[in-house]
Amino acid sequence: MVKKDKKNIIKSIYYDLKEYHYSNANEIYGYQDFETAGKREYKVITKKTHQLENYEKNRLANELMKIFIKEIYSSNELKNVNSFITSNPIIRYYDNFIKLFKEFISNDNNALENFRNSIIKLIKESAYSEEVKLGLSLAPFCNIEDIDEILEIFSIHNEYLFYTIMAYEHIGKCNNIIFELAKKSNGYGKVFCVMNLKPITNEIKKWMIEEGADNNVGGTELLSYTMLSLDLLDYLENTEFTKREIELLSKSFSLLFSDYGIEEINDGIIVCRKLLEIIDKNSSGIYSLYAVISILYSIEAVIIEDYKNKRNFLSNRFTDAYKELIETCKEICKKEIWHEIIAKEVSNVEVESSVLISCAEKTQYKLKKKEFEAIFKRDYTNALLYKYAFAVGNKSIKKVILDLGLQKLPLDQILKGQDELKMDNLVYDDIAQICFFILIKYLEYEDYKDKYKELNLQALRAALIETRLQAATNLQRFKDQFDEIDNELINDAISSEMVVEVRRLLNSLRIKTNDKEKKYIEVTEDMHIDIHVKDIYLITVNVSGTRYIDMSEVSSKLFEEDLVYLKREYDNPYDSYAIRVITKEGYIIGYIPRENNYILKNLMDKGKYLYGKINEISEDYNNISIKIYLSYKDVIEEITSTLSLLSGEREHFVQ
Structure with missing residues (x-):
């Protein structure tokens, strides 16, 4: 139940904390990890972890009570108690066990004396934190003489502060004590204090x-x-x-x-x-x-x-x-004083970098390279800094974010291999993934010509899907310039890529486009179509002519279920019935096959509106099938015109 220090003197948790307490003028215990001490208690009481059903809590409380009583009246070693609370921490059924214990000792005065000795032993001699927590939980009900000193000693460590505060609450008249603890506490200990502090003054x-x-x-x-x-x-x-x-x-x-x-x-x-x-x-x-x-x-x-x-x-x-x-x-x-204040605080490590960057942006304070570099070095995984560098920063600041970012970011984790990790399901620990994504998305070729291609090729191994998509998009500018090594990296990325959307984009990098056609037309208002419940499905066709089109223009923009427009091409020298297939941005991706266009062109020439929906796209974009629908748009226009005529709202209808 005890442990030995380096001098082989037997010491318990209690005596360790007691020695620190009286040597450091009641300061918070400095050797604890404030990121973890008390975390389990915090997650349970704030319901951020799985909560037991009440019957489960009662069952565990009864089992612990049974074991506790048995060991007190037999060996008094409490080995089975230790084993049980190690597997079933007291915090998970704290209230239920306290109620059971209070009821038990109120009906048996002799039991109270036996419990008191065991509880003092748990508190003062134990080297196991769960035993100490159990002892502190029960101490206020056992008339322990030096309870005030015990609670004062354990109040300096967040691991035991919740139980200390609960003990004070059971003793009563403790609000001022909790207030004093709150003023010097931090980490999870501060949460415990504030949650039990009453604002009475x-x-x-x-x-x-x-x-x-x-x-x-x-x-x-x-x-x-x-x-x-x-x-x-x-x-x-x-x-x-x-x-x-x-x-x-x-x-x-x-x-x-x-x-x-x-x-x-x-x-x-x-x-x-x-x-x-x-x-x-x-x-x-x-x-x-x-x-x-x-x-x-x-x-x-x-x-x-x-x-x-x-x-x-x-x-x-x-x-x-x-x-x-x-x-x-x-x-x-707009006050000028803010620029002076920001300049003064840039070197203050106590001020969060997000605060400094937000203040600089809103007051239009231009951070100097040295100022930005100082902030970035102490907070290089803050995505706001990357956003600022590319949105507001000059070339020297962009260079800082690139050079230092690539040097400091954990690239071995970011580029650990393709995964199905998406922005929507990232956790805080993945923040470096977002920083690297921003770098890949907003870094311009002109700012880093010598390593731009190499960086984006590396980014094809990023765990984040959005980063790989952006890298493949950026690499489109080099698709006719890849050497043997580049092609090998791209082929490796394709072979291991599990996301269809990314794989398509990667495949488009292998397609030579020197002899491919790029052709846009203006998308006019009359081409726009809203999907209506009364639209009629007609036929599914494969778009023809795609092998002659430079599909890199749409490879990261065209997906299944996207709407495409159909437009007649009356002056086509090869097919007078030709119907072009056009994206909503106006890019021509091909034609309706000749064998399918006769009836469709008749409908269009008679004032009917047709449109397509992408049904399926091959990974190299050479094969695109679309479903063609007869739109309800012409009926809506006819009804609208009739109503306008009858209402007399449009003067040009009056003959």
Whole structure:
């Protein structure tokens, strides 16, 4: 139950933490991993992991109680207890076991004494974290004399902080203790503190709003327990702020807007208006500016969401109030002081690179090469930096993103081989894939001529589908210039490619286009056709003449189910019945076969509208089949014309 340190002195977890606690003036335990300590408890209590059914929790609680009682009255070694809680951590059925334990000891005073000794042993002598957690969970019900010291010692480590706080809660009158823990905590420990902290004083409310959500994990939960649960408008209207407090407040609001929209905040528009008023009068620091930008982003998100859902945002949600907020934000962003503040903060490693880049973009501050390079070196997997470099940056900044990006990005993982990984199913750990995709998509040939082809050939091995598609598209410019090695790389990529869409595009790279035809025509309004439920399917045909067409023009743009237009070519010297097949962009991909076009041309010449849908495309694009439909468009036009005549709305119908 104990472990030995380097000096072979027997030490438990308790004594390790106790020694650190009294040697470091009650500081948080510095040797813990803040990214993992307490993570299991966090995921369970926030329901981010599989939740047991209540009957399962009761069953586990009963089994543990049975084992615990048996070992207390026999060997008192607790080996089976250790085995059980190692496989079934107490956090998964915490409440159920606590209720069972309290009920048991309330009916048996003798049992309490036996349990007390075993629990003290678990807490003070154990070298196993799950044993300590069990002991801390039960300690407040066993009248342990030095319980205050025990809880104080374990409160410095996030692995045990949840159980410590729960123990304080059971003892009672602990809000001030939890507040003191919250002020010095971070990581998952801060989440545990805030979730149990009650905003009963102005000091606590102030801290919860200004600093409560500033943490490296659990931001959404922290915001819901701090800013969203408090009266922000009352706080803003009745508080005098120093410049430092405005920065803290602004940082909290920028965090709030990263997870929640204006409409999710009580009195959101008025709150934003008041915050902007405070910042406008006291331009403070980089986070004051970023809070303004966050409001702009939040409003943009509302507009985009409405547009996606085809709502009439101009007359409904995109009101004068939103317009006013946008104009106020823009005016604040124009202040010259922000350029000075950005220049000062560029070298500050405490400021997130996303904040600096967003502020530079919105204020039109031009980052110098050295400034951008310094930011990029400390955050080279931030996709926003790649976007900035290609959208705003000059040639020197683009060179930084390319040279340093290729040097620092984990290319062995990015180019580990073709996979079915897509943008839509990426997780945060795959962020480097997006960075490389942006590089491949927006890097221009003129900026990196010597290695452009080589880089895109390498990108054919990317795990991300979108990267491979973009690389194959970029390589189209070299399709008549590939050497033997290039062709071998392309052939290898084709042979191992599992995604049909990518394989087609790769196959098009092998087709020589020197003698191929490229021909566009203007797509006029009368060619446009909307699919109607009453359209009639006529026939499926293979488009003829595709082998003479340069299909590289459509190889990454034409897919199954795409609509194509049909247009008569009256002056065709070889076939007076000719019907061209045209993409919606106006590119001619071939003709309706001669054996199928007689009846179709008669329909078209008599005013009927025909269109096609791509049915199937071969990997080399030489064989394209389309389904041809008779459109309902002419009937709709005839009805519309008749109604217009009858209504008298069009004067030219009056004879």
